[in-house]
Amino acid sequence: MIQIDIEKLSEWHDLHHEKKLEKRYLTLKQIQPFLSGLDNLFKLNKIGESFEGRDIYELIFGAGTTSVFLWTQMHGNESTGTRAFFDLIKFFTEPGEHKWLADHILKECTVYCIPILNPDGAEAYTRVNAQGIDLNRDVLEVKAPESKLLQEMLKKINPQYCFNLHDQRTIFSVAPGHTTATMSFLAPSVDQDRTLTEGRKETMRVIASINEVIQQVIPGRIGRYTDEFYPTATGDNFQKMGHNTILIESGHSKGDYKRKESRRATFLALLEGLRYIGQKDKQIDHSKYFTIPGNEKKYLDIIVKNSMIAGKKSDFGILYIEKLQDGVIVFDPSIDQIGDLTDFNADKIIDGEGLDFVNENDVENWTKNRFN
Ligand SMILES: [Zn+2]
Numbered sequence: 001m002i003q004i005d006i007e008k009l010s011e012w013h014d015l016h017h018e019k020k021l022e023k024r025y026l027t028l029k030q031i032q033p034f035l036s037g038l039d040n041l042f043k044l045n046k047i048g049e050s051f052e053g054r055d056i057y058e059l060i061f062g063a064g065t066t067s068v069f070l071w072t073q074m075h076g077n078e079s080t081g082t083r084a085f086f087d088l089i090k091f092f093t094e095p096g097e098h099k100w101l102a103d104h105i106l107k108e109c110t111v112y113c114i115p116i117l118n119p120d121g122a123e124a125y126t127r128v129n130a131q132g133i134d135l136n137r138d139v140l141e142v143k144a145p146e147s148k149l150l151q152e153m154l155k156k157i158n159p160q161y162c163f164n165l166h167d168q169r170t171i172f173s174v175a176p177g178h179t180t181a182t183m184s185f186l187a188p189s190v191d192q193d194r195t196l197t198e199g200r201k202e203t204m205r206v207i208a209s210i211n212e213v214i215q216q217v218i219p220g221r222i223g224r225y226t227d228e229f230y231p232t233a234t235g236d237n238f239q240k241m242g243h244n245t246i247l248i249e250s251g252h253s254k255g256d257y258k259r260k261e262s263r264r265a266t267f268l269a270l271l272e273g274l275r276y277i278g279q280k281d282k283q284i285d286h287s288k289y290f291t292i293p294g295n296e297k298k299y300l301d302i303i304v305k306n307s308m309i310a311g312k313k314s315d316f317g318i319l320y321i322e323k324l325q326d327g328v329i330v331f332d333p334s335i336d337q338i339g340d341l342t343d344f345n346a347d348k349i350i351d352g353e354g355l356d357f358v359n360e361n362d363v364e365n366w367t368k369n370r371f372n
Contacts, residue, residue, distance in 0.1 A: 013264045017087040026079035028119040039093045048149045051130040054119035064108040069159035071114040074135045076121020080250035080259045081165025084266035108278030125324035139237045168249035173299035174223045178345035182218045186225035186247035188235035203244040204289035209276040210269045223295035300346040307352030315341035333371035
């Protein structure tokens with residue numbers, strides 16, 4: 001079995017990633033120059049339009065018999081996957097000493113990609129599309145034109161594997177120590193009983209192989225999403241239809257509000273995932289998937305310890321709510337919880353001894369003044 005050199009690939013990413021795409025706020029306009037300047041390794045087609053008439057494209061590369069379908073930013077404000085995707089595109093055009101890896105994937109797989117499935121949500125920096133629809137919960141009703149396109153493509157490609165790329169919130173953590181869940185994965189269930197079908201095991205194998213590799217760059221910071229069955233979720237339904245669907249959630253690392261680290265980890269995860277999918281003998285044991293610790297919600301942006309609130313000693317935890325303001329993302333500090341937060345972790349932990357608040361409103365006002 002051929003192995004990737006994770007250190008050298010990380011180094012490749014540090015040096016050569018797409019440096020014009022560093023910001024979290026990422027719209028169709030910003031990726032268009034990259035789409036029109038593609039190397040002839042890639043085929044580009046316009047496949048349709050969003051609700052507000054923005055273009056949606058498919059980009060195809062590789063000539064292999066295993067078909068893979070990948071889409072990014074189905075939630076408009078989750079751009080880390082798109083940025084990692086353009087790093088991947090750059091990798092195939094200038095792989096340097098990793099040419100064997102690029103050649104292996106191009107020979108074994110044909111990869112169909114939709115970069116930014118939800119361009120209206122990307123523009124408005126919202127999770128939902130312009131109709132207010134969550135595309136990841138629209139798989140049965142298909143009310144959004146973007147969902148319709150996704151399903152038409154699925155039918156046309158009939159992929160063996162899918163990659164569904166998302167960003168997860170800062171609150172997700174991994175035990176022990178409640179460190180950030182810098183990356184999380186899910187092999188979605190196909191029914192309420194979470195049956196281990198052969199297809200689902202295949203999905204688990206891909207994730208297990210990715211986990212082994214990226215544990216080397218973000219040790220202990222990889223989580224596994226709950227596999228509770230969501231009847232209206234895209235991944236669950238695609239998996240049920242026989243397309244092995246890998247959910248990737250790029251998350252937070254301490255102090256890394258641009259998500260540079262999870263972008264690199266997502267890039268590495270995609271490369272290892274494609275390498276593994278292209279490998280003829282798939283040896284890895286699917287049960288290794290279950291060694292990835294479950295995601296928990298024990299991480300906050302800021303914790304203030306030991307303050308007095310309405311006469312009671314209490315901690316409080318703050319999460320930044322991201323908002324688009326004049327084309328820039330601002331982080332608005334908001335109270336997420338009040339109580340005993342001993343069992344939580346945060347980017348910043350502050351001693352609030354001596355702070356005395358009349359009520360929760362008072363806490364909220366103090367927070368806005370102090371951290372804005
Ligand atoms: Zn999402």
